[in-house]
Amino acid sequence: MAAAQELVVDESKIKKAVQSGIPLTITTYTLPHEIEMYIEQVLEVFLKNVGQEKLKDYIVYCVQELAVNAKKANTKRVYFMERGLDLGNPDDYKTGMANFKEDTLNNIAHYLQMQKEKGLYIKLILQIKKNIIHIEVRNNVAVTKTELIRIHDKLARSRQYNNLEDALSQVLDDTEGAGLGLVILVLMLKKIGLDEDCFDILATEKETVARIIIPLDQTRVENLSILASTIVENVNSLPQFPENILLVQKLINDPKSEMTDIARQISMDPALTADLLKIVNSAQYMLAKKVDSISEAVKMVGIRGIKNLLYSYGTQKVLGDDTAEKKSLWEHSYRTAFYAFNLVKNFRKDNNLLDDVYVGGILHDMGKIVFSNVHPDLLEKIKQFCVEKNLPASTFEDLAAGMNHAEIGALIAEKWNFPENLVAAIRYHHDPTAAPAEIKDLVDTVYLANMFCEYEKGNVYFDQFEPSVLENFHITSKKQIDSLLERFSTGFKKESSH
Structure with a gap:
């Protein structure tokens, strides 16, 4: 400010x-x-x-x-x-x-x-x-x-x-x-x-x-917790992950599975195959040549990369992008993912972290997307619950506007059996200092990428960045952030125009 x-x-x-x-x-x-x-x-x-x-x-x-x-x-x-x-x-x-x-x-x-x-x-x-x-x-x-x-x-x-x-x-x-x-x-x-x-x-x-x-105020905390729990209990009213993705995930998690088995299962679904090939051939992976088959994509991207792609792809299929509000939220998510990926490329050089931060960036605002009119029946249930329990309208408004969205997103991710590191990236993306030490780099990267997006939009200033995260990336000045953002933003525009 x-x-x-x-x-x-x-x-x-x-x-x-x-x-x-x-x-x-x-x-x-x-x-x-x-x-x-x-x-x-x-x-x-x-x-x-x-x-x-x-x-x-x-x-x-x-x-x-x-x-x-x-x-x-x-x-x-x-x-x-x-x-x-x-x-x-x-x-x-x-x-x-x-x-x-x-x-x-x-x-x-x-x-x-x-x-x-x-x-x-x-x-x-x-x-x-x-x-x-x-x-x-x-x-x-x-x-x-x-x-x-x-x-x-x-x-x-x-x-x-x-x-x-x-x-x-x-x-x-x-x-x-x-x-x-x-x-x-x-x-x-x-x-x-x-x-x-x-x-x-x-x-x-x-x-x-x-x-x-x-x-x-304890009453306010209790009201927020009650509503958050009710949302998660009712999350079954959201469509479950698509069956085709669940089958691929099951194969990926089976130590006896071969890469060819995974590729064959993906190839059985033409729409999934086309979407994954489009992502694999995007600037994110910077492959030397265009990949035309899923079996080659699995080899090039690796099991971990494909697994992460399925989480982000499946979430978008479940939550949809059919309104201007949802499109804006997903655009922010993909921009965050792109910036997170580039932060690792510039500062970490860790391939596993590259995959994880990209999908963490895409999924970090899941809790907000749930409230973006995707499922009017769920929102109606929550409003009715507020009336029955005599909870103030402001409590629902706070949640709908984003308060507790990180926790709600993490609880939903847990319910969908996402891996712990992705759940943590969602849960701590506004509070990186509270994240467990073993996933500090992942959470710090998603946090910083999200803050880059907010900074770019003029919603935050340099002195609002968490100092310990900047230190982790050896960023010491506003000038450094401006320089990185100029490159990242140009790259994102270029990728988005493809």
Whole structure:
């Protein structure tokens, strides 16, 4: 979100981010008053969209307190830098802090300008992940060991107080002016029923991260879970995988099967044969010559490749593409698959991963496609279920608009007996940090390809990408993403025109 330039709250973008699990970010270098007001407005709309409006005043206070503390930490860096003092040296630290508050208050514009020139930011990130609100305030200076000890000491003491009166009666260390603010923040969180595990301050090599996690309102979570389960229970009302594909899958899973058996079974279905040959001869496989027979295709692409093709092909046959909405969803899915494939080609050179990320990209939004008017009877059942159980209409609207779509898609994939790695690619494509380590590369690739598509459409910005995924691909700048996207987008257009 381009907060600093526009300062206009885009409610539709916030709603989309909530429903899709995409992070919202606001970045500032000086935290002027207008940015603080903008943050308050964004928090209000965000909390409203997750059914937590009642928390607004508490969360706004906490976020603003953390943002001000991050700004002070950045000011401290440039102040020490200007004086040639080492923050990590106890003697230098004592010398610097003696006049820090007075000097910076008297010349704050100078130090804020220095922070901006050095690129020291304060970044707010808001995201919904697995029915939990994640709020982070980050600043890109590494906290020293001494500072971290002081912070955690203040936190430990803050958690002992039950009210502000108790806190004020104690002697607080106010050397840096953050002691009382942190106490009030912890008391605020206690007041809204959060335990001490819901707030922490962490240090990485490059950033200091203050994190608040808030479980969604339990009633809302239960309603979403009930509806998700009902959808999956009723998924039998969706057509099952076509019989011809099930027979081929059965052969593929039989260790006694020969490639010729698999090729013969596919060849018995002219439509399936034609479609698979079209895919195999597409730019995805970059074969040296055109393949005319399925037996040759099986040899060239391999069992794993054919197996994955059948999952994506079968899913599209089941879910259809007969409306503009569905066509748009499938186009996004194929673009994601193409970008995922090219990310692996450029960064991994792993043939097995090439096959898996391509089909993972095609299937990642299965949960959304189920809601795209494919099966009016299923949607009617769910609406009726909401009426019978007296569930708010907004719960159905949230699901239909995409909230929980990753989980719904994964549950359906499980019901259709998809392999675990594909289920995981669907389940974690918005939350790659939660994926099991053994499939990290697969999930990271599908996540990044999907984010490339969203970035290309202007729905997300560079600072909304998950840093650990960018690190996994050695991507360090917006310029790198722009360059990759230019190549990938040209390649996709070329393939689509064939």
